[in-house]
Amino acid sequence: MESLTLSDVEQKYYSELFVYCDTDNTKKVASNGRVLDLFRAAQLPSEVVLQITELCGATRLGHFGRSQFYIALKLIAIAQSGLPLRVESLNSVKDLPLPRFVVGKNEAEARHAALYQDADSQGLYPAPGTALIPRPPGRGLQNKKGPPSSTSLPAHEVIQPLAPSIEAQPEPTSPVISPHQSPPTSPHSWRKHKRQHSGGNADRQQVVAATGAVWTQFREPQTGPVTGDGMWSSHSPPPPLPPSQESWVSFTADTPPSSTLPAMHPSSVQESTTIRTVASAATTNEIQRQSSGYDDPWKITDEQRQYYINQFKTIQPDLTGLIPGSAAKEFFTKSKLPILELSHIWELSDFDKDGALTLDEFCAAFHLVVARKNGYDLPEKLPESLMPKLIDLDDSAEVPEPAAEVGYSASPVEVTPNKSPSMPSLNQAWPEMNQSNEDTAIVHPVPIRMTPSKIHMQEMELKRTGSDHNHPTSPLLAKPPELSEETKLPPSMKFVAANTVGDGYSSSDSFTSDPEPITRQRSQSGASPEALKVVAPPPPPPRPQQSHSRSSSLDMNRTFAATAAPGQPQPSAVAFPPAVPPRPLPTQSSVPLTGHRVEAEGVPAGGAVLTTTSPQQIPQQPNFADFSQFQAFAASEQPSSLPDIDKHSEAGQADKISEGAGPLRTVKSDGPADERTSATVNSAKGSSGPLAPPPKPVRRRLKSEDELRPEDEQIGPQKATAIAAPLTSQPSISRSVGKDKKAIQASIRRNKETNTVLARLNSELQQQLKDLLEERISLEVQLEQLRPFSHL
């Protein structure tokens, strides 16, 4: 390769061109396509181009390296100067003007023609200037552009010979705006372009009634002859080159020194590349330039806005109303933009994502369409000035807006109103769930109960808070989405099974803190005659058997119904972990209560056990009644076994109730009589299963005590007796059968509630079983899949 010495200007220019051609971004080889286009744009005969290619060595190499490219450019300059193409002339020719390229792009043919004129002039100032001068007046609002145009023309001229083609390159992108705008004034011109464009369009469009004509009007300017200034205007934001920006500014001032021209070239070249490539970058550049002291490029001028408003009125007379999506679609389809771009414009402009356009949104969309038609690439985010709430009708306010600000401010603003009701709701749902969990968890254990249960509840709460730490996240977070009772309860039950009573209680509370169980519990509690707050039954210790319901009454009923199965509840009761928070033992509670029961309860050996939890259960007579029944029965059968049985049954019932998470508790609490009956039934079972943890029966008793407390203590025993009498065959139960009906009805009601609770529990358990089976199946499948691998 022949050595090539380039002046600084040339060096810069050539490097820019090389970058332009370096589509593959290899920085070493210019792609042939671009290079050939460039060479064609040099307006040289093809033979000359071939010769140049050959001379620079690209033919030899097969590609255009940087040196080949530079040589070629120099040869082009030589050829354009009319000098013979010779390698020797590369370095010999001094003061060679830079090669001129007339880039032909879509609608640039007309521009080519214009440029041919310009290029033909070959002068620094002649034809381009002359070519430019006539045009501006041809345009409507050009007058105000005149002076600036004239001043900038020289600069434009100067630039043109240097890189008219390059100037012309971007022209196609802004055909409408260019003609009268001289590149140097692009910063202003850009805006002016828009204004003029809009003004011109407005003029035209005001004349034309049909909106369809709007689009045709848009077309016309594009095909109109455009001079190089179009490029400048359209790509007014030069690549972020501060010097070039300053040069732009200086251009507006006066004829720029020639030194700035080279800077313009790189900027122009880069502009052409950047404009073509990165839409948002161009926009950003534009905005940057604008921010350097000019208008916001996306701002809507007054004329534009008025025009948009008029168009809006044609579709929707009410300016505060909405344009339905279909009408807007039709309207904008007339612009002949590709559907994809229209879709993107819609995405940008439909701020509230409602499928309809308000006036502001419509103006923004229209503005974007106009911009796109003029060759401005669509921004990625809605520019701030186009934001529905930010569009200022007073366009005269030329507030420079930093590009970053526009871009970024657009995004957060867009994001915030982002229509994602479910997302925020989801995000809130979980906190709500957690909160509700907590609330419910808190509520559940907190039901205002009298002492024993209160204390118990407090204990429960303490344990729950402790347990919440253990598993607040996964169960709570995982659970909220699953608001089904079934899913909740089985997991809660599982969970309960996995934890101690206290934990289980809390977990079950938290699980069941979901509104449904809460309401269920509430309702159940409401249903309870005592109308005590629903206190989630203390979490039953993990009970393998979930057949037990918390309602002792149910248990009782079952036991009553099938007295032959005395041992059934007991084994389940046996399983209850002894971790149940200590409850006042029935004996203890019973002690202060009505006499006979208390005494009866206190008597048996279980009294020792019972007394352990006594402090909290002083007042409960019904429990006492139950216990007394139990005790009595136990006494009749096995003094020691009865309490155990009682405890078992009660524990089992308590467990069941706790499993039922609340409703069971309420059910349990529903029936002191039930409990009593159940107690009696349990006692009737007679089998001495393993000792149920004292707390169980205590707990149950607590509930019943709590619920029964408001009751007339006297009634309690009476009820107990009444219930006991028909239900049990225990001769030892010698209650005064008073108010049988009332007691029976109450017990019936409670039993029904218990039934519902149990039914629900059953369904939940079924669901749980199903889930477990599915899990099992999947595990088996996985196992099978792994099995062959083991053989390999």
Place this chain on the structure above:
Amino acid sequence: MFHICLLMFSPQNYPLYIRSVPCQNELKFHYTVHTSLDVVEEKVSAVGKSLADQRELYLGLLYPTEDYKVYGYVTNSKVKFVIVVDSSNTSLRDNEIRSMFRKLHNSFTDVMCNSFYNPGDPIQSKAFNGIVCGMMVQTG
């Protein structure tokens, strides 16, 4: 690098949107997703309720294969979303998948609101793409 693939199917079960990260193994993802369509259909028909709460929109883990977990979600208009993640990605919990589906559903409704989008067209919205890519990058 976690594999994650997202597909959207129209009510007529032809794909509206496919995106997977990384781009290899796409065919395998597609195959898995197509087989999962059967499971989705089964679940959808099995539900049978007229309710349309979130719980039922989210179909959960459709079935676990040895490598991948497939999650399903169906909208009220029977547009189905399927997410395939590899099982090695244990950090993805169920609630995260749910939130992903919710985001997808929101983005999809945004796309639907676009007057220029005809239901049944492949989705070419840049915003939608952006959201999906963001999600995949975030989880991958």
